[in-house]
Amino acid sequence: MRRALYGAEGFYLRERPDRHFRTSVHASPVFAEAVARLLARVDAALGRPDPVDFVDMGSGNGLLAARVLAAAPPGLAERLRVTAVDLSPRPGGLDPRVAWEREVPYGVTGLVVANEWLDNVPLDVAEMTPDGPRLVLVDTSTGEERPGPAPRPEDLAWLERWWPLRSPGERAEIGRPRDEAWASVIGRLARGTAVAVDYAHLAGRRPPLGTVTGYRDGSVVPPVPDGSCDITAHVALDACAAAGERAGARASTLITQREALLDLGVTGARPPLTLASADPAGYVRALSRAGQEAELIDPAGLGGFGWLSQTVTLSDSSPRMM
Numbered sequence: 001m002r003r004a005l006y007g008a009e010g011f012y013l014r015e016r017p018d019r020h021f022r023t024s025v026h027a028s029p030v031f032a033e034a035v036a037r038l039l040a041r042v043d044a045a046l047g048r049p050d051p052v053d054f055v056d057m058g059s060g061n062g063l064l065a066a067r068v069l070a071a072a073p074p075g076l077a078e079r080l081r082v083t084a085v086d087l088s089p090r091p092g093g094l095d096p097r098v099a100w101e102r103e104v105p106y107g108v109t110g111l112v113v114a115n116e117w118l119d120n121v122p123l124d125v126a127e128m129t130p131d132g133p134r135l136v137l138v139d140t141s142t143g144e145e146r147p148g149p150a151p152r153p154e155d156l157a158w159l160e161r162w163w164p165l166r167s168p169g170e171r172a173e174i175g176r177p178r179d180e181a182w183a184s185v186i187g188r189l190a191r192g193t194a195v196a197v198d199y200a201h202l203a204g205r206r207p208p209l210g211t212v213t214g215y216r217d218g219s220v221v222p223p224v225p226d227g228s229c230d231i232t233a234h235v236a237l238d239a240c241a242a243a244g245e246r247a248g249a250r251a252s253t254l255i256t257q258r259e260a261l262l263d264l265g266v267t268g269a270r271p272p273l274t275l276a277s278a279d280p281a282g283y284v285r286a287l288s289r290a291g292q293e294a295e296l297i298d299p300a301g302l303g304g305f306g307w308l309s310q311t312v313t314l315s316d317s318s319p320r321m322m
C-alpha cells in the first residue's frame with residue numbers, strides 16, 4: 001500500500017485526489033468557510049498570536065488552504081500563515097501566499113486540519129485463521145490474496161486493544177501507523193488545535209470484514225495495491241485519539257461532522273419563501289447553499305464522518321522534547 005500510493009510511480013505522486021473522488025473540501029466552499037470560523041475561535045482562544053498558523057495536512061490540491069486564506073476575516077488575515085502539507089508536488093496556480101511542505105512544520109501555533117488524510121496512511125490487514133491472526137498478502141499483478149506471517153508483537157498488541165479478532169474469517173485493519181502519524185502531528189503543535197476528519201469507526205463497532213476500498217476515476221475498484229488506484233480504509237479514530245493524548249494533547253473531542261458543522265453554523269436551513277419574490281436571484285443562491293450545507297451534514301454521508309479534535313496548551317507543550 002505504501003509503494004502503491006507513495007512510491008516513485010505511486011498513485012498520489014501522479015494523481016490529484018479530486019479527479020478520483022469527492023471530499024467535503026471539494027463538495028462545497030461552505031466547508032472551508034466553516035473551517036475559517038473554527039480557525040477564528042482557535043485564534044481567539046490563543047490570544048491572537050502573530051503569526052497564527054493554519055495547516056492543511058494531506059492537502060491534495062491545496063484547495064482547503066487557499067479557501068481558508070480567502071475566507072479569513074480582517075484582523076486575522078493579516079497575521080495568518082497558511083501551510084499546505086502533501087507528498088505530491090506543489091500544484092501550479094496555487095496562491096503564492098500558501099507555503100507547500102512535505103511535513104507539518106514544528107512549532108505550529110494555530111489550527112491543523114487533516115481532511116481525509118489518515119484513511120490514506122498505509123496499513124496492513126490481518127485475518128483470523130485457525131492458527132491465529134495472519135497478515136493478508138496480496139499479489140499486486142492479480143489481486144490474489146493468501147495468508148502470510150503472524151503480525152509483529154506490537155501489531156498483535158494493537159489488535160488486541162483496539163480491534164480484537166475472534167472468529168476465523170474476521171478481518172481487521174491494523175491502525176498503528178495512523179496512530180503514529182496522528183501523534184506526530186500533535187507533537188508538532190506548540191499551541192493550538194488539530195482536527196482529523198475522516199470515515200471512522202469505534203471499538204466495539206468495527207466492521208467484521210474491514211473497509212479497504214479502491215477508487216479510480218470516481219468508481220469503486222478492487223483494492224489491488226499496484227499503483228493504479230487510490231486505496232483507502234476507514235480510521236479507528238478512537239485509537240488515534242489515545243495516541244494523540246500520549247503525545248501531549250488535552251481536551252479531546254470525537255464527534256460527527258454533522259455535530260461539528262452545526263456548531264459552526266452550517267445548518268442546511270432553507271431560505272424563507274418570501275425571499276423568492278423579494279430577491280429571486282438571492283433566493284436561488286441561498287437555496288443552492290442550503291443544498292450544499294445539507295450534503296455536508298447528511299448523517300448518511302459526509303455528515304457521518306468523525307471529527308477528532310485535540311488541543312495542546314502551553315503547559316502541555318512546554319515540558320516536551322521535540
Ligand SMILES: C[S@@+](CC[C@H](N)C(=O)[O-])C[C@H]1O[C@@H](n2cnc3c(N)ncnc32)[C@H](O)[C@@H]1O
Nearest residue numbers: 012017023025058059060085086087115116117
Ligand atoms: C484523500 S486525499 C485528501 C485531500 C484533501 N485533504 C481533500 O480533502 O480533498 C489524501 C492526501 O493525503 C496526502 N498524504 C498522504 N500521506 C501523507 C503524508 N505522510 N504527508 C503528507 N501528505 C500525505 C496524499 O498525497 C493525498 O493528497
